[in-house]
Amino acid sequence: MEITQELLSDIVSSALKRGATEAEVIALETTDFSVDVRLGEIETLEESASRGLGLRVIYEGRQASASTSDIQSKSLEKLVADAVEMARLTSVDEAAVLPSRADLAGSTEVDLQLYDETIAALPTERKIEMAKAGENAARSFDPRITNSEGARCSTTLGRMLLVTSSGFVGEYRGTHCGLMVAPIARDGEQMQVGGWGDRQRWINKLDSPEEIGHEAARRALRKLGAHKTHTQEVPIVFDAAASGELLDSFFDAVSGESVFRHASFLVGRLNEVIAAPMLTIIDDGRLQGAVGSRPFDSEGLPTRRTVVVEDGVLRSYLLNTYTARKLGLHSTANATRGLTGAPGVGATNFFIAPGKYAEDEMIASVKNGFYVTEMIGFGFNPVTGDYSRGAAGQWIENGRLTSPIEEVTIAGNFRDMLRGIEMIGNNLRFRGNLAAPSLKINKMMVSGE
């Protein structure tokens, strides 16, 4: 059976017929391909098409959902019956509503350049060549690159359809293409891996395999000889990749899901100064051809540009219909969902506006500090803002990078870290849907020996 808007509309009708007050059906169809290459040989080749349907119903204020990867008519009948039956047993929740017709006003018929025909038509051989070229560039970069975790080239063709009982009908298609390279450098007994990659909607925007391979090799090589350092409080310069991880943590604190649950240190701080005045953070679902762009969110609301932090002032949380109602605000069209469950909140293209400094200038401004290029672990508590993670990078002495550092942690509280931002880099580049330039924070605790 084909997945069509008519099929989705029929499921909505059938849910209403069974007693649902409101119904929303989402369908996702994807074709995934990936090739892993290691030491110049193909390691795995994966290729599949999959699809599924998800139904969310509201029955007199009670919400439930069901999904299936089997779209034969017998299974679809069961999907509707399951959802409606479960909705009779949940609690009345006044905030659980679909967006109204009025909310849905606004154009979702925009061409955001989400689909690259070249990716759709890319022959398997070409994808294998890209992975091989990326790995080869890394392996031939330096004799100390002695091993490899390999390289992966992947493509996704996706189609999303949404039909709701409040009258929304929409669909869009999109492509993604990614290339990741992970070479291993060795010096004596020490081995270090360096991972680097890029992901774009358009293949002509993707960094070349050579650029990715070389950067991956550089990132592995510069870790060789790494050691711990003494426990001390110092300024930190985060490279763009590490800054992106800070931004990812910050998202948790501005997501309406954390805010309405009082699980964010930013509760009640709208329109207050929360960060240094040079910090501006934006979520923009309408950037042309960008990875996180989409014409409408997972509830059918037209996407938009939301200024989250403007010159250090918290201007907006990121919200879906549910969290907006809980907070007495309007949705920012950040609803996101898979096939099952109520919509969550997700970023579209989420970024820190670039500043004026070259990263070199930022490093040069530090007398004794830490240039962080990798972080590991999950040590962020959005409720309190406490932050403590494993870190690796290079030490900065008198404005210059000196020796590589590993097996240390960096810790602080996000409230202080946001206010302590002293410099923002001019090096913003999206390698996915989230991007940040390099950041300098005045001080954090480095824990080591």
Next chain:
Amino acid sequence: MISPLTYFTENFNLTVADIEKLLAVALSRGGDYADLYFEYAVLSNLSLEEQLIKSANRAITQGVGVRVISGERTGYAYCDEINPEAIRTAALTAAHIANSTGATTPINVTAGQHKHDLYPVAHPASEEPLERKIEMLNRADQAARAYDRRIREVQASVIDEFKVILIATSEGLLIGDVQPLVRMNVSCIADDDGNLQAGRTGGGGRAGLDIFVGQRTPDQLAINAARQAIVQLDAIEAPAGAMEVVLGPGWPGILLHEAVGHGLESDFNRKGTSAFSGLIGQKVASELCTIVDDGTIEGRRGSLNIDDEGNPTSRTVLIENGILRGYLQDHLSAKLTKAQLTGNGRRESYQCLPMPRMTNTFMLSGQDAPQDIIASVKRGLYAVNFGGGQVDITNGKFVFSGSEAYLIEDGKITAPVKGATLIGHGPTSLTKVTAVGHDLALDQGVGLCGKNGQSVPVGVGLPTIKISEMTVGGTKG
């Protein structure tokens, strides 16, 4: 009890002869090995917050994954529809990894028997009435709120999975399993005049709802979550620097999962990319440490009758009295390195390739009394609850993040401290284990392990142990 073979043949109108033909199609371009992985799974989730049953969800996934191995190369494809035509298309796609045009050899499979029956469940949670789960959630909410009036938010959920799998291989294996899995989570936020703190716990296993008794009643789980949130209200800054660390029993076993477990998965070692590569027979921990991975413990979250390649799970000694003994194997790595299978080939679903993964990973009990271990520490950290952890396989650096920890001063547990990340180096951290308690405990059954984008349920366990030096990532220098 459902027979997986009967389940798939009857519900999807397939025969054993069809399965044999499809395996032959998978090997039609050559290839050394092929397998089919049939899966039908129902995942249900019921959750409460703000004292409302806010959502009830049920997801049904089904499909077949086809794998073809040719030398060190693997081809993989899957289909969502379970019928011979769809599987045949996937098999032809996967077959492309091999490139000879040898004659097709007929394949015969024989239905195999289980070595284990680790989770016989009369009433899977997925078939229990929603009302019973709703009652559990309400009890948790009430217990947490009754524990302390400062508990402001309570979130609770019951998540269960019912999975039927069937594996057929070109080596003639035909074996299936019925895998129940249930988990209850409770998280609380305490609010003391604007000081907000969170606490969370959970429990579960391969069982029905009857597992929620003893220390795992909804009330007990909720009280534990509430207690953690309340403790954190008084937490002081965590210390920064290297110090003695005592880990409590149970869930702190996540240390082993990160410090040694991942590094001993055979795929990394076969490729020489792990910090543990080539260290078999060498000392990687103090002689007090014996660490095993055991997929055969009845009803545990990380246990399996067979792995996702159809092989029986086992108890594998990873480290024996400090000496590295073995790796965790899947089919491909065992074959390429001529090692014995250990039953650790696991995958998240039919959409994924199997890889070597842990099951339940823990350290055996030692001789020391836990209170003596704590009393022996002059200044250190006593950590009893953790969030997640992560490891860099290649350089061996690992972290795990504490969510409930206390200072030890002059042999006594004193103030609670804020969450902090602990960092160490896998091949050397455990050489600094200077005491091992006699109180081995396995975790309550909530672990989820991620690798290459695939998540699988796992267990961990630990007795109380002392590590003479570890870096604690607090803010107080």
